[in-house]
Amino acid sequence: xxxxxxxxxxxxxxxxxxxxxxxxxxxxxxxxxxxxxxxxxxxxxxxxxxxxxxxxxxxxxxxxxxxxxxxxxxxxxxxxxxxxxxxxxxxxxxxxxxxxxxxxxxxxxxxxxxxxxxxxxxxxxxxxxxxxxxxxxxxxxxxxxxxxxxxxxxxxxxxxxxxxxxxxxxxxxxxxxxxxxxxxxxxxxxxxxxxxxxxxxxxxxxxxxxxxxxxxxxxxxxxxxxxxxxxxxxxxxxxxxxxxxxxxxxxxxxxxxxxxxxxxxxxxxxxxxxxxxxxxxxxxxxxxxxxxxxxxxxxxxxxxxxxxxxxxxxxxxxxxxxxxxxxxxxxxxxxxxxxxxxxxxxxxxxxxxxxxxxxxxxxxxxxxxxxxxxxxxxxxxxxxxxxxxxxxxxxxxxxxxxxxxxxxxxxxxxxxxxxxxxxxxxxxxxxxxxxxxxxxxxxxxxxxxxxxxxxxxxxxxxxxxxx
Numbered sequence: 001x002x003x004x005x006x007x008x009x010x011x012x013x014x015x016x017x018x019x020x021x022x023x024x025x026x027x028x029x030x031x032x033x034x035x036x037x038x039x040x041x042x043x044x045x046x047x048x049x050x051x052x053x054x055x056x057x058x059x060x061x062x063x064x065x066x067x068x069x070x071x072x073x074x075x076x077x078x079x080x081x082x083x084x085x086x087x088x089x090x091x092x093x094x095x096x097x098x099x100x101x102x103x104x105x106x107x108x109x110x111x112x113x114x115x116x117x118x119x120x121x122x123x124x125x126x127x128x129x130x131x132x133x134x135x136x137x138x139x140x141x142x143x144x145x146x147x148x149x150x151x152x153x154x155x156x157x158x159x160x161x162x163x164x165x166x167x168x169x170x171x172x173x174x175x176x177x178x179x180x181x182x183x184x185x186x187x188x189x190x191x192x193x194x195x196x197x198x199x200x201x202x203x204x205x206x207x208x209x210x211x212x213x214x215x216x217x218x219x220x221x222x223x224x225x226x227x228x229x230x231x232x233x234x235x236x237x238x239x240x241x242x243x244x245x246x247x248x249x250x251x252x253x254x255x256x257x258x259x260x261x262x263x264x265x266x267x268x269x270x271x272x273x274x275x276x277x278x279x280x281x282x283x284x285x286x287x288x289x290x291x292x293x294x295x296x297x298x299x300x301x302x303x304x305x306x307x308x309x310x311x312x313x314x315x316x317x318x319x320x321x322x323x324x325x326x327x328x329x330x331x332x333x334x335x336x337x338x339x340x341x342x343x344x345x346x347x348x349x350x351x352x353x354x355x356x357x358x359x360x361x362x363x364x365x366x367x368x369x370x371x372x373x374x375x376x377x378x379x380x381x382x383x384x385x386x387x388x389x390x391x392x393x394x395x396x397x398x399x400x401x402x403x404x405x406x407x408x409x410x411x412x413x414x415x416x417x418x419x420x421x422x423x424x425x426x427x428x429x430x431x432x433x434x435x436x437x438x439x440x441x442x443x444x445x446x447x448x449x450x451x452x453x454x455x456x457x458x459x460x461x462x463x464x465x466x467x
Contacts, residue, residue: 001056001372003049004316006246006270007163011374016237017268022058023236024050025228025267026117027245030067031101032086034292035108037306037321038242038276038283044307044409045273045315045375046240047114051407052371063231064117066105068098068124069207070196071220075248077149077193081205081217094206098124108293111303113409119231123223127209130218130226133260134194134211142259143194145213146185150195154188157255163246163270192252193219221252225266229257239267243274276319283321296326304411305330311377311408331454333410338453339388340401340415346394356392360400363387367404380408426455 001014016022026046029035035043053060073079086101087094106116123130134150137143142156154160197216198208208215228236234257241250250270257266275282278289293303309329313319363383370379384404387397405412429452436445 001052002374003269003271004374005268006272007265007267012269014269016058017235020058022053022060022238023232024053024060024062024238024240025224025232025236026062026064027224027239027241027249028064028066028120029101029105030071030082031098031105032082033089033101034294035105036283037278037291037293037296040108040112040293040303040306041276041310041315041319042240042242042273043109043114044112044310045271047112047409048311048371048375048377048407049238049240049271050115051409052375055371055407061119061232062117063119063121063228065224065227066098066102066120066122067220067223068102068122069094070123070218070223075220075244077219080201081207083207084205087206098122108303111293111297112307113304113411115409121227121231123218123227124207126223126227126230127218129230130222131195131209131211133222133226133229133256134213134218136260137194137256140259142256144187147197148185148200149193149197149216149219150213151186151191152194152252152256152259154190154192154255157259159258159264160255161251163251163254192221194222194256195219221249222256224249224253225257225260229261234261234263235265236267238269238271240271240273243272246272273315274318276321278321280320291321299323301326301330302333305333308333308410311381314378315375331450334454335450336388336410337412337415338457340398340412343394343398343401344416346398356396359390359392360396363390363400364403367407371407377408380404384408426452426457429455 002011003014004011026043029039050060050062069081069083071082073082073085083094083098086097090097090100092100102122106120109116134143137152138145138150141153143150143152195211195213195216195218196202196205197214198205199214202216205217208217228239239250239253254266258264277283278291281287281289283289283291293306296303296306305326306329309321309326310319312329363386367380367383370376370383373379384401387400387404390397392400402413429448433445433448433452436442436448
């Protein structure tokens with residue numbers, strides 16, 4: 001398998017550090033609000049990556065964090081803690097908000113058929129590990145204590161910013177700007193907080209713990225370093241995130257991790273998913289185009305249709321969400337389900353000829369090649385539909401589609417034999433379609449066929465006997 005490595009900006013052959021074991025860390029949610037459809041895309045991509053690695057025979061140890069403290073309203077050191085903000089909006093305590101939205105997030109991911117990580121780790125449950133890492137960075141001269149916070153000194157890391165080396169350090173918008181009121185004791189504008197103290201603007205912060213530098217709470221970046229190292233070691237294989245994590249969060253994560261351990265690379269392969277736009281515009285609450293998975297369901301869409309839509313665009317390209325596109329994805333998924341239901345009706349298993357065996361193998365090889373080409377899911381879906389339309393016998397075709405779906409995760413294994421009774425509505429549509437076919441009105445008849453299939457009934461025309 002080949003994947004694009006954001007660290008080297010190249011598509012590289014995937015070679016784990018200790019095969020067949022693969023350590024994989026995926027940046028999780030800041031649990032102060034519902035997951036939106038952009039989040040859904042990122043976590044479906046992570047899931048497809050994990051499924052593909054598993055299909056290739058690797059043993060994936062998947063770790064994901066839950067950010068329940070320390071993530072400020074900017075990705076750097078500006079603004080208030082998002083958890084505190086969420087608590088005010090909800091009229092609840094930060095602990096109640098964290099518990100509610102953590103459960104909501106994973107329930108949402110279940111509806112998208114995203115497999116849960118083997119290890120889910122909360123930042124608030126790993127404060128000692130974060131304090132120890134900050135201690136180590138101070139001892140090694142990479143961090144310094146101030147009245148407001150403990151900061152990482154970016155000038156002490158000669159490789160700082162290597163995830164985006166085309167930019168000069170002075171041009172990076174990685175931490176606070178030089179003009180902002182916060183961070184007055186920073187040595188450099190780009191230095192970032194490892195530990196905030198319960199003073200000044202954070203004097204009333206409700207989440208805080210004792211530390212060698214005073215009562216306070218960890219910065220956002222340190223949690224991922226401390227927890228990933230605890231569960232995956234000082235060096236591991238894959239770290240994923242959204243493209244927005246590259247200039248700030250992941251850049252800082254690399255710097256503090258490699259400075260603390262003295263080992264590099266901290267992570268061998270970095271994989272980042274592109275943004276999702278809505279009607280060509282960046283999604284935001286202020287523009288009224290902010291949609292959660294719940295919003296999708298309220299409009300009558302199956303979340304798996306959203307998953308199908310995600311797969312139609314390569315993860316390194318922006319995906320433009322429209323309700324029309326989601327409608328198309330749902331119709332296509334319903335058609336696929338109806339075909340699978342029809343295939344399940346077929347009981348007899350034939351002995352395949354050499355020609356058909358060769359076809360099956362060809363489809364498998366082409367599907368694997370598509371997924372091995374930097375997770376080319378649009379091409380993999382094209383191969384799937386070619387297989388659907390092929391003349392491979394039903395049971396063998398079903399086996400082939402099931403093997404594809406182990407990677408795509410569309411839940412086809414849950415599709416049952418169609419045992420529905422044909423309602424009067426469906427019978428009327430069938431009769432109407434047959435009349436249109438007799439009149440040679442093929443396009444209109446085809447529209448009726450689609451309506452019937454959307455109701456969950458596969459349509460197969462059989463040639464009539466001439467006698």
